[in-house]
Amino acid sequence: MSAFGFDHGPELPAEAAWRPLDRALWRWTRAHGGSPLLARLAAWAAFADGEGDAALPLAGEEALRYGLAPLDDARLDTLRGEPLLGDGRVPTPFVLDAAGRFYLWRNHADECALAALLGERLAASAAVAVDEADLDALFPGGDPAAVASQREAVRRVGASRLFVLTGGPGTGKTTTVLRMLLMHLKAMPDARIAVAAPTGKAAQRLVQSLRAGRQALLESTNASLPETWRALLDRLPDGEALTLHRLLGYDPHRNRYTRDRAHPLAADLVVVDEASMVDLPTLRALLEALRPEATLILVGDADQLAPVGIGSVLLDLVVALEARTSPVLVRLTHSFRAERPLAAINDAVRKGEAAALRAAFAAAGDQAQWRDVTAGAAYRQALQGWAEVLAATLPRPRLPAADDTAAAAQALAALRALSRRQLLCALREGPHGAPAVDAWLGRRLKEAWGVPEDREWYPGRAVLVVRNDYAARLFNGDVGLCLADADGRLRVWFESSDADGRPTARAFAPAALPAHEGAFALTVHKAQGSEYAHVAVLLPPDPAQRILSRQLLYTGLSRAKAQVELWAGEAVVAAALARPLYRIGGLRERLA
Numbered sequence: 001m002s003a004f005g006f007d008h009g010p011e012l013p014a015e016a017a018w019r020p021l022d023r024a025l026w027r028w029t030r031a032h033g034g035s036p037l038l039a040r041l042a043a044w045a046a047f048a049d050g051e052g053d054a055a056l057p058l059a060g061e062e063a064l065r066y067g068l069a070p071l072d073d074a075r076l077d078t079l080r081g082e083p084l085l086g087d088g089r090v091p092t093p094f095v096l097d098a099a100g101r102f103y104l105w106r107n108h109a110d111e112c113a114l115a116a117l118l119g120e121r122l123a124a125s126a127a128v129a130v131d132e133a134d135l136d137a138l139f140p141g142g143d144p145a146a147v148a149s150q151r152e153a154v155r156r157v158g159a160s161r162l163f164v165l166t167g168g169p170g171t172g173k174t175t176t177v178l179r180m181l182l183m184h185l186k187a188m189p190d191a192r193i194a195v196a197a198p199t200g201k202a203a204q205r206l207v208q209s210l211r212a213g214r215q216a217l218l219e220s221t222n223a224s225l226p227e228t229w230r231a232l233l234d235r236l237p238d239g240e241a242l243t244l245h246r247l248l249g250y251d252p253h254r255n256r257y258t259r260d261r262a263h264p265l266a267a268d269l270v271v272v273d274e275a276s277m278v279d280l281p282t283l284r285a286l287l288e289a290l291r292p293e294a295t296l297i298l299v300g301d302a303d304q305l306a307p308v309g310i311g312s313v314l315l316d317l318v319v320a321l322e323a324r325t326s327p328v329l330v331r332l333t334h335s336f337r338a339e340r341p342l343a344a345i346n347d348a349v350r351k352g353e354a355a356a357l358r359a360a361f362a363a364a365g366d367q368a369q370w371r372d373v374t375a376g377a378a379y380r381q382a383l384q385g386w387a388e389v390l391a392a393t394l395p396r397p398r399l400p401a402a403d404d405t406a407a408a409a410q411a412l413a414a415l416r417a418l419s420r421r422q423l424l425c426a427l428r429e430g431p432h433g434a435p436a437v438d439a440w441l442g443r444r445l446k447e448a449w450g451v452p453e454d455r456e457w458y459p460g461r462a463v464l465v466v467r468n469d470y471a472a473r474l475f476n477g478d479v480g481l482c483l484a485d486a487d488g489r490l491r492v493w494f495e496s497s498d499a500d501g502r503p504t505a506r507a508f509a510p511a512a513l514p515a516h517e518g519a520f521a522l523t524v525h526k527a528q529g530s531e532y533a534h535v536a537v538l539l540p541p542d543p544a545q546r547i548l549s550r551q552l553l554y555t556g557l558s559r560a561k562a563q564v565e566l567w568a569g570e571a572v573v574a575a576a577l578a579r580p581l582y583r584i585g586g587l588r589e590r591l592a
């Protein structure tokens, strides 16, 4: 045990793990009269913040997460005497709560404010009357057991100013949200609706799914939709997809949102899809920007990876609401996709069941393949096969130079074809990391397509934008495809919507793109919010690799809509299944 009462476990991060920011906070704390113990805790709290935890646990088992020996009550009481530390009632740089969680002030403030805002919404009713005839019209025919939870969600749409709809891929979340919106519109025909998602890609997918759902409702062969509902369908949002940042009017120059309590959103109903990717401060900002009488519907898969930023708000909300069997939460479990075998695979991963996962792969036939690529030769063979299929199937049409509309239509078709197949890597660094794999695939494709090796841009190159460019309306996560026109000019095309909300493609000169990287292989993290027909998920060969987790594997595999490949050894998969991730924070307790 060290002088400050801490042990470093053998595989847990020692102080060497501290980043410059963490060390700076240590120095700041010492310089402002904090004890050596407080300075260490401050640095570890900053480190934990970088890992996505809202707080540093000091008591109980959780303290071991960062290699800290738990502090007993006497030590916690001594700590509470330090002037830089408070209990959250008045501003202090650090906060220690009653459960022994040590916070940086900002995270504590965000967590408490969010819990209060959510609590207010949960208590308020939206007063939307729903009768069974409405539900029958919106859910004509079908298997009653399969649609029971969807009907329940629509029935409860008026239960509060906050509603949470969670479920795995293909369980009909968007289908259900569309009907919830219609039900709202029936009660309040002038309701202004806003839909958004954390990333541009996810926002685009949401608008497209809503459009497809509307069409399906109009064309339903089971029963024709009564006229009242048809008229309401026209009022559904169909415009450009909004990221949450854009919805909230993010001002990059001032690093703040223009929508807030004083300037709330002009919306009566806000739907946020892919809510598992929304972090604590962003959800707080959204709730503050909502008018009190507006309703928020959060939609997402709570079993996916936690957001890149702080907290795991969707999961915390789902756990807290499930614990009190709250009517404002509905979990959808029935998969409506034809690809049922994939649902069994995702379910086994979600539950961390290795035997069930093996059985699900065995039962899936052609739709799923588990390849042990632990040996280098097997790995190279898998990659080589992937490259050959890409080389043969990726469309690289030469676009008409003089007709931009025709060029955009062809580029859109090529972009759609690109997103049919995607290789996803667990890692970013090293030979199994997405950039290295992308570079390898790029070289093979250049060979296959006869492109000189030193050429950076060539028709067929896929890139991923990694920084928001508000002026160009290109956002982190957008995928573009480089194509040549008849004059030989290379441009990079991105999916977009025209003024009427119809899908189209926009082109940029390669030099005009914001920061980007190759997209033939993406990390699982970057693929959140996207779906592809055929996915291969590559795990690293070392089972001790810290990145491996149940959520990572689930998020990767559940990106596949029709076919999935898992490239990993048995021991590595077992290690991932055995590690469910959780984030430290007090939101669940505050919501209880």
Ligand SMILES: Nc1ncnc2c1ncn2[C@@H]1O[C@H](COP(=O)(O)OP(=O)(O)OP(=O)(O)O)[C@@H](O)[C@H]1O
Residues within 6 Å of the ligand: 142, 146, 147, 150, 167, 168, 169, 170, 171, 172, 173, 174, 175, 176, 209, 216, 336, 337, 531
């Ligand atoms: N009640 C239903 N009856 C028949 N088909 C349905 C029903 N609900 C959903 N589906 C179909 O299941 C598929 C997936 O639905 P939807 O896109 O709403 O699910 P999701 O949970 O939003 O999926 P994603 O994983 O894409 O986010 C769609 O083809 C949809 O038409």
